[in-house]
Amino acid sequence: MGVAAIKYGEQDIANLFCMPQTLVTLIESCLSGAGVPELAEIVLQDAALSARVINAASKAGSTRIDAAEPVTSAIQQLGLPVVTGIALQAAKQVVAHDFTDTSLHFLNSLWFSSRVAGQFARCLSPTVSYLHVEEAQLSGLLLNLGLYTLFSKHGDDYAELAAESKSSPALSQRELQSYQQDHLHVAEDVIEPWKLDSFLIDAVRFLHQDVVQIENSSQLLKIARLSHQICQHPLELTDDVRQLAERLFQFSRSEIDYLFSWAKGLYKGAIPALEDPEKLREQLKEARGRLIDLIFALADQEGARARLLGNNRPELLATEARHLYLENSPAGEAIFMLVDHKNNQLAGIVAEGQARLISELKVPLDASLSLVVQALVSGETNNSFSAKQPLSVTDQLLLRIGGKRGFFCQPFLLDGRLLGAVVLSVDREEEMSTLHLLRLRMFGQVVSESIAQLSNDVPDNFFEGSAQLRRVSHELSNPLTIIGNYAEVIGHLLPDDEHREFTDAIKREVRRVDDVLNYYLNQQELPPFPDRDISLNQLVYEAVDALQEGELQPRRIDVRFNLKNDLAKVSTNGVLVKQILVNLLKNAAEAVTEGGEIQLATRDSYCSDGGRFVEVVVQDNGGGIDSQVKDQLFRPVVSTKGPGHAGVGLSIVKGMVDDLGGRISYHSSPAAGTGFHLQIPCGDDDFSAASLI
CATH class of the missing domain: 3.30.565.10 (Histidine kinase-like ATPase, C-terminal domain)
Incomplete structure (x- = not known):
């Protein structure tokens, strides 16, 4: 009686090894409060990381993952804290594991091979008018998912059995003999629970079907097949690739040459030093050291979040946040300014122990000369030492209150929402490098969350915004009416309705502008x-x-x-x-x-x-x-x-x-x-x- 094949699932995904360098980039971005697009772009560089994120989202609730943008959709559903937690667990796994030279060689080759297939699929997709670019990239990235899973279970034994880090029919035969299961069926076991409305799972399981059947199937299967072929020789374009490209997509020689050159430019810089075990080990050591630092930074972030929790008044929040910045930077003072949406200005908030003059600082958000407003509006830090224009009066007042020769501005934003800024007073320009460190950016993310939570308790000032909109609507009303009237007159002057569609279009668009203005005037008072x-x-x-x-x-x-x-x-x-x-x-x-x-x-x-x-x-x-x-x-x-x-x-x-x-x-x-x-x-x-x- 034969041995039953092992069924692979979500626990095996938790054991997949992610590329350490990618984890470093992801955790740094999470600590800095990066947005969903940036996080998705990072995750899509690593097959194991993508699988972890999508699997977590598929289990999280009733919301289905958008198959057209599976990683982006998964990150949106999970949110930044959960994605950070996934990266943290993957980092701990990398830090704790004892990698042999064999496993390092195999994993680096596997990480690179998967990235090549993903990048090529990403370039190929729009070229063949396949709209779902992210889905295509993920299909290429996951072609080797079964290899990741089998390696995580069998380690060096599997690395020696596989010999290469690429999917192939010959490898499937060796796997069946040793494990009663091949990597394509293992990948199918792992992907199936995600319930994606996609042919992605088919692109993987039919990877080695006869090309006669593939060429008449879904675009995604053809994209995956050609992307896999590229992996065999990622740095040179072979005749086999040219022939397959012509067969599947009717590419000319110049077209596939251009596409290959384009994709190669995206992954060439990631080629691992497979023939240099010492260099691979040195790169792992460096990445591990950085991951350990980031693990501690995440703990610091949670500690900061706990300290700010419960400060339900601006002055209390400013007091605790001020302590955080002064304890963790060379700054001599930290001055907080929050956005006053009612009056469209930045307003100084006095923390405990600070000068009352801070409360008198009121800076209009359209005061473009002020460095603190520039930082907030641009979303980027800046400082008085590198200012390209004379300091505004507001900036000079901040200098005097801070008591130092210069200052550094860090904006507070969350999901694109302008919240405020902190002005850190320093004596020397050399201290700027310290203020740009991840730790300070991390505190900025935590303070932004706290300000957003604080502002949720204050109702939006609808009446001021509505009054401003009414003024704008009144100013636009007369010219819109005149434009509509002129269009009507021109329509009557045209002989035999010649070009009447143009005048009708003008009138239609004028009505649309008027409709939009009326909508925003009435939406709060009487939702239509x-x-x-x-x-x-x-x-x-x-x-x-x-x-x-x-x-x-x-x-x-x-x-x-x-x-x-x-x-x-x-x-x-x-x-x-x-x-x-x-x-x-x-x-x-x-x-x-x-x-x-x-x-x-x-x-x-x-x-x-x-x-x-x-x-x-x-x-x-x-x-x-x-x-x-x-x-x-x-x-x-x-x-x-x-x-x-x-x-x-x-x-x-x-x-x-x-x-x-x-x-x-x-x-x-x-x-x-x-x-x-x-x-x-x-x-x-x-x-x-x-x-x-």
Whole structure:
């Protein structure tokens, strides 16, 4: 009687070894309060880390993981503290394990091979018009997941059996003889519980099927197959790869040459020194030392969080936070300023033992000359020593109160929300390097959380904001009316209705602006009921029509549609949805070069608390979003469009999406361009105004 094959599952995922250097980067980013896009980009460099994060999210609750962006969706569901905990457990495992030369060689080769497949799949996906770039990257990354799992269970014995760190039919045969299970079925066991609405699991289990069957299957299976072939010789393009690329995707020689060169540039710098065991061991030692430091830093962060807990008044919070900064930095004073949303200013908060003059510091948020406002608005630290302009009066007052020759500003932000800043007084410019250390950034994250929690107890000042909006609406009302009237007159002057569609479009867009203004005027006082049976596909076409003459046709931008014919209709506010789509399309049009391409797709989805959504994807083939602004993308100050643009469009979009109860996310890279995913809840037949508040 044969021995039954072992069933692999979630406990085996907890034993997978993550790449130490990737863990260092992830934990540092978690400590600094990085946003979801940055965290997802880091996690997608490591197969074991991706598996740990997705597995945790799949067990966390009823919310389904978005198969189009599985890692991003998982991180959004788990939140920063849980992701930090996953990284911490993986780090402890790496620090505690006694790696042999054999295991180090095997793991480094495996980490690199998986990264190669993931990066190539990421580049290949938009090239073959597969919209779900992250899903494609993950499929390449996880092709070797079974090898990770078998190594974690059998160690050096498996490393010697495998000989290579790549999936192959020959390896499957050796595994079956030794373990009654091969790596493809092991990977299937591990991935299946995630219940992804994706062919990812099939891309792995059919990896070695005859290419005749693969070439007529899903795009994802073909992407995985070609990505795996690249892994065999990641630094040179072989005839086998060229032939497979032509067979699966009809690539010409120049096309596959270009694609390979592009992908190789992304992973070439990660080549491990496999022929130098001493160097591998030295790199591991260095990474372990850094991980140990970070483990202690995480403990310090929890200690700081505990110290700030329960300080339910600004002055109490400032007092405890001041102690934290003075104890852990060379600063002689720490002055806290919090955002006063009512008066649109930064206001000084007096901590225990500080001069009362701090309470008299009031700095308008539009006072661009002040270094402390510049730090807050930019989301970046700055200091008086490197100021490129004379110090403002406010900055000179801060210098006097601090009693030192200079100061350092650290902003407090959380999820793009402006909260305040701390001004640390120092005597020497050389002390700036200490203030840039992770420990200080870590405290900034904890203080930001505490300020956000504190501000949650204070109601938003609706009336001031509403009054300002009414003034803006009043100022816009007359010119909008005049524009509409002129369009009407021009329409009557045109002979035989010639070009009447243009004047109709002008009037339609004027009405849309008026509708949007009226919506924001009335939403707090009397939330409007949603319109029933709104067709998202129809709104997509209308949004494109609104930009066709002014934005798209003059620059020869090609718009391609992939709209689901039987897409569910929704109960929502059609005016806002169309405005969101127009803003996203306008953003995409400005991101691509002349003759560029925008792809629009719609689909049904189930990705938030089990609820039904309809989704539209706006994908451009531009150069991607600068990594420095990704975490602040939905803030009003952020722009990727160059001088002359205020960058407020995406901030407006985020506010409108929140008003609709929807979600918006994005993926972006220089290779793939940028794709925005807008999800609108389908709504119920029995809806009420209360459900919209």
